[in-house]
Amino acid sequence: MYRQDFDPTGSLALSALLASLPLLTLLVLLGGLKWKAQWAGLAALAVSLLVAVAVFGMPVGQALDAGAFGAAFSVLIILWLTFNAIWIYNLTVDTGHFAVLRRSFAAISDDRRIQAVVIAFSFGALLEALAGGGSPIAICSVMLIALGFEPLKAATIALVANTAPVAFGGLGNPITVLGAVTGLPAEDFGAMAGRQTSLLSLLVPFILVFLADGRRGLRQVWPAALLSGVTFGASQFAFSNYFSYKLCDIFAALVSAFALIVLNRVWQPTTADEPQGPPHTPAVIAGGAAADPAAERRVGKPDGGADSTRDQVLAFTPYAIVVALFSLAQIPVIKTALDRPTILFDWPGLDIANPSGHPVATTYTLNWASATGTLLFLAGLLTTAALKVEPSRAAVVYGRTIRQFGWAIFTILCVFALSYVMNLSGQINALGLWLAGAGGFFAFLSPVVGWFGVVVTGSDAGANALFGGLQVATADQVGASPILFGAAGSAGGVMAKMISIQSLAVGTAAVGLVGSEGTLFRRVFGWSIGLLLLLCVLVYLQSTPLLGWMVTH
Template sequence: MEPRSAFRNNPPFGGSAEVAVPPYHQNPDPTGSLALSALLALLPLVTLLFLLGGLRWKAHWAGLATLGVALAVAVGGYGMPPLLALDAGLYGMAQSSLLILWLTFNAIWIYNLTVRSGHFAVLRRAFGTLGEDVRVQAVVIAFSFGALLEALAGGGGPVAICSVMLIALGVPPLKAAALALIADTAPVAFGGMGNPITVLGEVTGLPAAEFGAVAGRQVSVLALLIPFVLLFVADGRRGVRQAWPAALVGGLSFALAQFLTSNFLSYQLADIVAAIVSAGALLLLLRSWRPREPVTAARLDPEPGAAVRTEAPAAADSRGETLRAFAPYAIIVVIFALAQLEAVKAPLKAVTWSFDWPGLRVLSASGDPVDTGYEFAIGSATGTLLLFAGLLSLPFLRVRPVEAARVYGRTLRQFGWAIVAILAVFALSYVMNLSGQIGTLGVWLAGTGAFFAFLSPVVGWFGVTITGTDAGANALFGGLQSTAAGQIGADPVLLGAANSSGGVMAKMISPQNLAIGTAAVGLVGREGELFRRVFGWSLLLLLVMCVLVYLQSTPVLGWMLP
């Protein structure tokens, strides 16, 4: 295997490393009026939200239509050469192959293996040990266990895995996906072993630990609220009224652990510690408290066309069968924990092909080259680690390799149009970014003066809506936040952290995650309906973060900062 650096000067597609085509120079104000340019740049975003939420289009058609709008804006409004714009879209599709598709295929494959082996039913019965109340079970699984998966894997793994685990409880599929999406917010800023915060440090040149400390003082407030939101989504006001102690204990323990770890230990470990502490606190609570009127899945409001499981649990499973049912998820946690050790991480990262994307030369508004390198990091990819976990799970699930291969084929067919949706949206995000549309929106918002502290989380929210990842939004707008802070006399660490904290609320509405959620629960094509279920919560929680960050920039809550 050649070292990664070798591929920079020897592209695998042939030809020389230098391309004769002149580079495309981004212009944040192509119309001569920044406000008009911002409206132009907003057009793809508005189109996407309208098609998904207003017209309830399926994600693949909405994604393809919006990609067409973004290409038209890039070529007609920003003067990007047509072939270069198409190349940018292909570059985005290639980026999604490992970041989303490879990850999600393997996550759902593991779930399908448990179904094929019969251990999914065992898993469902095992959740009965948490009590009969499905609302409390949802908090433990979607919030606490989901945070642990987010800490270790990130990406769409928590949404995919927690959705199907909630279905195991009998939760209707669309509601299960909505719960998993909403729960995957508070841990996102520190997901993937703190990768979004690490990216902030890289793009701004400021200490990442400082961003981690401030983000911990922002998203921990969300952690207090999310469990109550989950109860409301699961069972309305009745859920909050009857099961609020679980939400209080789960949210408060998570928030305190996340805050203390990110500020005084290590931001990379914030979610791991918080998830374990939260799950432990909830399990201790359940030893002495249960809702007076337990609500089973059969008592939840049914969804049209959804088959709600009402059968009574069968005879108690043996301890061995229960351990086999949980084995794949235990293996996932162990593998991802080991993958963070340098002795393991280094050889995995060595299996990486790295090269400059052919024909894609872009200069930023300042004249600096935009990074268009492509890394095929197959060794350390989250999807690869999940594949290893699935293979190691086969003996525990008693599934033969030949049958596992058949299940994998059925898993690929299960996604269908969701693959098109994910490819289209990644292409959209890279066309908007490389053409300069994202930069226009950032510069326009930064021109609002001191009020930018209020809008700072919105910038991150837009970034995650497009890219689907908090790390991606920080890479896009982290530098902008720092620069804007200097222009308005604000703390660059505060606004940089706000970019990450604000972005987490968009995870639940990004088309990539909507496609993952519907594919996981077998409802491909109903992304628009899922979007409408979570969009209001995304905006409400974003508003909370905007107010919090603005007050932190003033003496009112300035004392919250380090």
């Protein structure tokens, strides 16, 4: 048995510094030295294994096995999900229905900057609420390319937009996990997170408009950005506090989209934004660098005539199927039936105890029936039938979908292996305990802990599972609200979603630029840090009498 030691050097600061080496390696190689993500991820994994064995005393066999455990976990929770999400999108492109969908979104507004907000912010939030796992980043990126955005800008906008809904993504799964690991009411955490993320949601549409068209965009379309942010944030706050945190992203997405549709009826920007590329340029992932007029003419009337109602309904059908399936999957009877075939088993070779001697859970959950990826695969099969795609053609499109990811698959496997080595060896806990030593100032640092958790795990739910207990324990030690610190960690993790290497890998794969993760990282890192610092200030003020009235009790 390997017994974890969170302070193997006898100096918590030194132990934390050594534990941070894999993260520093990843950030420096990716953002500073511009290494490709697969090699930066592999190097960080190697450093984490070295630190686990040489510093934290983890046996070599168990350290390697922990990495294998993490890689295997990523197959179901990330790869299976993302493959199927992009497959659905590729089916719509292959049949020509995506061209109709694009024109339908364009009908909301003639302005590409407003279209970016509707697609990346509102529609992306709906996808995050239902599926998560990188699907909104992938799908929204290629939709933005089709509107005329260059690939890296499209991926940047999709990544930043994915910030707002993540805390409540997957029907509130991060908050549910936080309640489960702390033993405190998930509803209270949801309400508190809603009092934090909803304020930051006000800013995100402005950032998206700036990314799309700089200061000119802000001057010309700020009313649309303001309305989108206010309606989304207000809906997120209202549903997380007074209805159900599990539904707040769904309704926030729909309300903000509807608000922009209404606004477009009475107001338009004085100067329209000019697309950066030729109209109707397909996404790279959809079939190459050149436009394919034949594919676009399979359905609808792209040469000036209006698309028929039937064509428009069929174009939205795949996403309606996704909404319907995930909604049905939440019905208790159906949810129980889907959970019943789940297979649980202890990962072979791992025998780990925490410093108190209690076993550390190393259970692999093979929830093959209820997994998000499986529901998306079923949605893909139904989409195949609805769009009348031949099974052989659907299989070809699926194969092409997997091939387009290339090295991104290896990157994701490496980073999840890194996450589990750092977690099971005790490196993550060493970092968390060192930060917890800040006392009352930990209120400022609490979101940073969640931010680090998502950088490593790529998942807000994973970060909550990792650090939720630490947040609550620290709150008890310093006499603060455990609900405040727990929610702050989850909200802070949201700000790291855009720079987690899994998200970067999904984004670059979706736009056909695998290997450009470092460039994409540098484009979004500043926004991640800026939003994180704003949240840190907000949480600190919420821990004081100045904004203490905002805290859920």
